[in-house]
Amino acid sequence: MKFQILQEKLKEGLSIIERVVSRSLTLPILNNVLIEAGKNFLCLSSTDLEIGIKWWALTKTEKEGSITVPSKLLSGFVGLLPNKKIEAGALKNDFFSIECEECKTKIKGLSAEEFPLIPKVSKEEFISVKSSEFCRNLAQIADIPALSATRPEISGIYFSFQKNQIISASTDSFRLGEKKMTPLKSSLLSPKTLIVPQKTIKEVINIFGIKETELKIYFSPNQIMFESLMQETDHPEVQLVSRLIEGSYPNYQEIIPKKFTTKLILNKEEFLAQLKQASLFSSKTGEIKLKREDSRVEILSQNTELGEHESFIYSKIEGEKFEISFNHRFLSDGISKTKSEDISLELNGDSGPGVVRSPGDDSYTYVVMPIKGN
């Protein structure tokens, strides 16, 4: 194997690839990146057996071949090199050699034959989205799931891919987020309903969130694949393949209230700032209380060991009086993920769920359960 590549390009690929490298003691090859020099393309691959990533770049290949090398070491080393031409190669399948400017390096590797296969995903049906916009949308609900051994299905993010709509949702049983989006293109023959691991979605956001390209999504019965293409070619640049979570997602639509008893319109930044102040004096359950006080909302928190705090925020208030307690973090999380200057908070009595939305935008819905029994 022998090829040439610019330091900057190789660094870019390694920074994507090393995101899923595991630190496996039982299967050391999972710490490695697979380097394959083909006729015109260099391909880097990594996998943690749940997620696999492949990345391609155009290269000058003098001699085709492949090897695997410890990913963190290679990435750390390449990051320290100047942005000049790198001459890379393999010595007897044991060492990966790098020459750049005044330096010569040999890194001990493992044979490419031992590297696990990354599953192939059928390209029969796809749906596509604008990469950065899709990732910004997903980021609104991607932090909600909590790892749950007893209910693995809610540790992932629910998707319903339909011809003209994508619905995503997540919950940790204390709160629920839903985000609706419109696809760019679609060749779906039937809707796809599936649960994607949270880690996968976080990596999708990290890798594809900075790209202003089209992001194609493909489906297999147990796998999903996200793919972006190289600029001005049909050749893939990045493919991320992930397993899906088995099981059926709870019928979460039932939980979203259809009406409300009180509706508040609040300035988002001001409300978040006051919730943060109040949070310092909340009890162990993170409880803060909201209460109507004429045309203002009073925010109260109290902790016998630390002290107490009250503050007021002006609000448009429609509907009944209220006095309701929430976990400050769960309430703030949902509000901070809205994309508007004001937010609406709909309440359902003093013990029903609260609903956070951006006024005039029903693509994002956040339901938060109150703390009961005060």
Next chain:
Amino acid sequence: MKFQILQEKLKEGLSIIERVVSRSLTLPILNNVLIEAGKNFLCLSSTDLEIGIKWWALTKTEKEGSITVPSKLLSGFVGLLPNKKIEAGALKNDFFSIECEECKTKIKGLSAEEFPLIPKVSKEEFISVKSSEFCRNLAQIADIPALSATRPEISGIYFSFQKNQIISASTDSFRLGEKKMTPLKSSLLSPKTLIVPQKTIKEVINIFGIKETELKIYFSPNQIMFESLMQETDHPEVQLVSRLIEGSYPNYQEIIPKKFTTKLILNKEEFLAQLKQASLFSSKTGEIKLKREDSRVEILSQNTELGEHESFIYSKIEGEKFEISFNHRFLSDGISKTKSEDISLELNGDSGPGVVRSPGDDSYTYVVMPIKGN
């Protein structure tokens, strides 16, 4: 107690004061800041029993008094408030009350009487320096000491304060740094030789390093005090009092070689970059080898598990051939702390200490021991 202060001012004071707050379970009052409202000044104090800090600001005091309050909580809370006027007070010596804009807060405190005294330091003799310059100078050697239970004296930083010169030095027995400075003013009757804890010097750098004022240093037999004044007044703004380390500092001057067998002049950034690359392939002892190769220095590292690396750097070389091994971190540390574009590295055979300096500047000297026996 009742006083008024701007949020920004109080935040500034708390950010200084909370640096030495300890998280003491046995003596909870050490977690607290002492708040004293005097006639025209507010004074905040904190101590971890080794270092004590006092900070003053002009205030409008309606009623004098004092209380202590958990430092991290108060600092975190004040940091979240808008930069507006704060009305603060004490309620029955139990609670510290804060009102700012639309919020009212009570924080549970402890009586000021329980707060430990911060030692007084005599103002008879002093030496003064330019605050930010003094801190930049100390930063060149402040990271060197290592905590040592068996040799507590080298876990601190050595000072010799003389009428016309300040000499500071530190070592961890593998390397040694010395920095000489010129004082601004001095009323010293006799030279003062003492050892200051590393933590104290790090806090001095953090607190006084951003100030362009005069920094006065006072001495007691077992304490040292650093003091800056409020702008355009004679009133102290910050006082930091620290205990000293007992014992006598090793006669380190003996270790600094008086001559050399080889002298290299190297570009600092380039040499540091190459040392960092080489460090990834160094052995467990952090060993990298330097070797003369015509008019270049060859840098070599080798690790049986990871691979090997060699690179070359052009250098002015004066004197004998050499082949010498250093711990890469110890060598890089001393080089990175120089303030010049080029550095000089003086060698003393293949097993004598190396000396790093800035060419033409003898205020900074860094001695590093080689790794022997290859």
